[in-house]
Amino acid sequence: MSSCFGTLYKVSTFGESHCAGVGAIVDGVPSRMALTAADIQTQLDRRRPGQNKLGTDRNEADQVQILSGVENGLTLGSPIGLLVANKDQRPGDYSEMNDIPRPSHADYTYRAKYGIHASSGGGRSSARETIGRVAAGAIAEKFLLEVYGIEIVAWVSAVGTVDSAEVDSSILTRAQVDSFDVRCPHGASAQQMSDEILAARQAKDSVGGVISCVCRNVPAGWGEPAFDRLEARLAMAMLSLPASKGFEIGSGFDGARMRGSVHNDPFVLKDGRLGTSSNRSGGVQGGISNGEPLCFRVAFKPPATIGQEQQTVDYQGNPVTLSAKGRHDPCVVPRAIPIVETMTALVLADLALIQKMRS
Amino acid sequence: MSSCFGTLYKVSTFGESHCAGVGAIVDGVPSRMALTAADIQTQLDRRRPGQNKLGTDRNEADQVQILSGVENGLTLGSPIGLLVANKDQRPGDYSEMNDIPRPSHADYTYRAKYGIHASSGGGRSSARETIGRVAAGAIAEKFLLEVYGIEIVAWVSAVGTVDSAEVDSSILTRAQVDSFDVRCPHGASAQQMSDEILAARQAKDSVGGVISCVCRNVPAGWGEPAFDRLEARLAMAMLSLPASKGFEIGSGFDGARMRGSVHNDPFVLKDGRLGTSSNRSGGVQGGISNGEPLCFRVAFKPPATIGQEQQTVDYQGNPVTLSAKGRHDPCVVPRAIPIVETMTALVLADLALIQKMRS
């Protein structure tokens, strides 16, 4: 509940923006797997603030420390404690939020829920909360790759009104995605997206975007009927991310406009196993993976905290003009790429372990 | 896991298409609540097959029996057992599926997962599995209405390429929704949608659609930060429904195209409390309800089982032409209305109970 995720590959996270540190405990990692901090650091580096001019000025090294569960470079099967210190804390930046709830931010709802909120507003709704997930998910990625050959690659497929040109997800690599700051692998599209983000930043505004994700080599048979369908777990994982507003798998909302005769994916023989010639199902049928690539998309709204003046009211209902201070991303999607990938890995690792009970 | 849902308002379901019955156990229903089978039957009647010419010919009375947890018309606080007998079973209709996996259906994935499948194909992926949820959720609806005044109303907002005209969700009632068979409350749109469904049926085809849902009077403060955000739980609930392919809350995928200055919902004073003048957030901020109506949409693909000939292969990979038999809906969205509502109620009832620990 709340800060715990997963049934067998189980993650608990802690930490908000301005405390001593953030991190996670990962329970359920198989024993005897090679693991070092460096294996985890790669994804943390991709998510950390201050990477380039498209993101926040907040600059955190975000070095992870493995506290437990690993000895001599091998996992023990016991819980893995992970810690990332908070260094560049400036809670003073947020003093104004004590009186005025930022529009579309979590300040107001946290106060409604807890009767108190952290100095940074909705502290636990901060992007820093995702560090524990990324660290925990990076271990899951390693497990999935080594045992099943699963590759998870996400990319930015839209920023504001700029949609990416078509990308061949069957061969896409993270290196290709990272070759542009905005993390869209199509050069021309990437340029337009960067311009869009910088324009928003220039206007003291923010902009939304869409992330697409593919998971290759997921075996058929993962996902549980009824409540824990593979797409249900993925949807939950994605909608649990700060600023996400939508999820679709395979044909998604477009599929709702189609007829069955067009939408159905015919079976064909592929390398001696059954596959499908199209993939409007997005890799799942009846909530269970079918061996085709998982394909889904996640919508992210524009960040709520903007420098522009906004007309709103304070907690007492008095009209005020708010120009938010603090250091924030004008667009979350470039840095959300590793978050989407690692959350996906958390879902898949858990379902992989659950499916083992049936073998 | 799998057939259990919820932390405190906890539902377990059982049953597939062609066994003795389907049902649920509901644990966590507050004691001393008035409850009869009739309170549950209303939503089951809205969901049952054979209501009109838009749906399947399968005709089930789907009468619910309360097995336990209620005495003299009052809940005891103990688990409520619910049973609906399966009556109109014709497993013989499906004998062909033993050899040929239906395209985009769960036949293949169930076999991959379990090494066996029910006589009706992916039996547990059958729409009948949702009966237990609807029954359990109908009790949750009663609880939410009586204690908090919460009203949950879903309606069909698209069938195939037909989008509904604008509907005022602030005053919409279930009676208005039910005044048209297709369950779109806008008469002209409803007519077009019905035509679309009948055309698909005529063509031995099927068609997808979209359901919109509003929840009014949800108090501020529900939903848990991090993994169990209100929208994450809703997304999981909706993507756990058969044939669903997408979920969006508030501005959803459209919001990804906006700037923050346009997207943000300014706070205003409403009846002595803080509210927002627009609702692109869809009633949640930072994963927690803000007191505005919850608004979300769910995309459903066209049903996979169609009478039209499809080119596919059998389990051995031999090319075959398949014309599915059996009785199926050409479009799921009209009958999915009560399912969406009751699943929503399951999510909200659970979060309501969780929030009580903070009071």
Add this chain to the structure above:
Amino acid sequence: MSSCFGTLYKVSTFGESHCAGVGAIVDGVPSRMALTAADIQTQLDRRRPGQNKLGTDRNEADQVQILSGVENGLTLGSPIGLLVANKDQRPGDYSEMNDIPRPSHADYTYRAKYGIHASSGGGRSSARETIGRVAAGAIAEKFLLEVYGIEIVAWVSAVGTVDSAEVDSSILTRAQVDSFDVRCPHGASAQQMSDEILAARQAKDSVGGVISCVCRNVPAGWGEPAFDRLEARLAMAMLSLPASKGFEIGSGFDGARMRGSVHNDPFVLKDGRLGTSSNRSGGVQGGISNGEPLCFRVAFKPPATIGQEQQTVDYQGNPVTLSAKGRHDPCVVPRAIPIVETMTALVLADLALIQKMRS
């Protein structure tokens, strides 16, 4: 929580003494296992009331019906619904309990908890609640026996002040246990115990007892460190049974009196694997099974409901003399034998599935 048990082999139960029926949903049973109602009925028959003169006069056939999850005699992997109708209901017997809480019974605490209680007093604390567990556990027993060869045998090792003579648990069978009504396999001891129960009955009184249990052929490696140790799960399972007051494994409370040099179980070579020459550990070390037989004991208090006059007070605090009516066992341990066995099976089946994720 409450009426759910297990992580992967997951059971939800429902039903109290005087409703339509009692039962369970079992989720997590492996697919393709042969299963019929008769497999389950055996243990229900051993637990049902009215077997002999040592128990209650209440007479219930307690025939189980499999509602779902099995087709053509094979499990499908989907949840198995189980239902046992309540037939011999006489709630009128308990009308007095509406005013007077029975001493050491759950009447008072249920009212404190729920503000209401069932017509039979603490309805859900009734022994009939265990029917769902026994049915669910009988399936677990079959799984454990077929896949691992695990044999679970419980027997009555004490009734009141009568302790059983030594029993060789390494070869004990259920048939031997059942050869005496009191379910103590040692004839002379069994006779004394029966006399003790009949004497208590004659005096309109009740008497406590102890059940011992052995599980043979449990593989080494089952049980989870920290909170879900094998003995922790067993202790929880046993203390969740009506009337149980104590649990000990291996040396138990006697072990607390020993020195380590006496208590430790030296390792020896047994059939090519490591075993121990003594078994004061009771089959677990550090919370994990070691391959030796699991051995534990459970203490049950005398039933609270007795015909003798008791001086107590009613809900208003007025002194009253109470002579309980209704039909009750003077001693629970003979009929609790299959309950202990099947609850043990629920614990082991769950840990077996969890351990599979490590293979």
Add this chain to the structure above:
Amino acid sequence: MSSCFGTLYKVSTFGESHCAGVGAIVDGVPSRMALTAADIQTQLDRRRPGQNKLGTDRNEADQVQILSGVENGLTLGSPIGLLVANKDQRPGDYSEMNDIPRPSHADYTYRAKYGIHASSGGGRSSARETIGRVAAGAIAEKFLLEVYGIEIVAWVSAVGTVDSAEVDSSILTRAQVDSFDVRCPHGASAQQMSDEILAARQAKDSVGGVISCVCRNVPAGWGEPAFDRLEARLAMAMLSLPASKGFEIGSGFDGARMRGSVHNDPFVLKDGRLGTSSNRSGGVQGGISNGEPLCFRVAFKPPATIGQEQQTVDYQGNPVTLSAKGRHDPCVVPRAIPIVETMTALVLADLALIQKMRS
């Protein structure tokens, strides 16, 4: 599962004997509660090694750091991260255990389970694992005391064959318990127990013991029927402690020898509410607290690691003589006092929050 405990007051722990640190995440602590590290440190100090000559020579300061969830001395409602660094690590002491499984220790079972074990043998079965629990439970104690006035006091009631003289648990304080190193509040008994421990130590041996515990002011109505009875949760919590072998509540195993007419606790009027004149129930009836003090006892075996020579075999089955090195307690019960108390607090805090959903 495994390293997580609780439904609403939820604890995850990490850490073994020889890693960087041990700790916990506590999720579910109510917001706006005053909390500092000092509140937690008191119980850690009572549990830390090296307090006196009765325990191990291992000397750890065990200073706790609050990583998150608290700001300006108040809880935020977000997860509280807790870290205690491991300082006095000497894994070299244990090199012998790589070849020889210590009798009655977890070396062998961990290897069977995980195929690997930590340098200290069953690292996660180490007493250091309990630090996270104690820290998490110390917060629970504060919550229970402040909101409900609940007092939890444990004491050593037996060491080896020395039983304590009668103690009046209705007024017992922790200060009285701590006035003797052995933590038995009865002076003469304490002296005998200390002698027993020192004699065992002198003989390079170890000795077992029993801890009794009382919880005063627990409201009536806590605990969930069926699987999560209050005593079931307590039994699980206690049997999850290293070296524990038995649990009994109220009359316990003695109760099994009694008749109902003797065992039943008659109701009486106490300060305007119903209470009982005796307390053989131990504060629970039907799995639910009745407002009387909770009273239970936990049996601990003698520590497995002893300096005396033991005849055993190595992993290959070769006979060896083992004299364990390393620094170990000759008796665990004095230092286990705060562990029993805080684990009890974890159980009660969780049930308190669950019961709030019924208010």
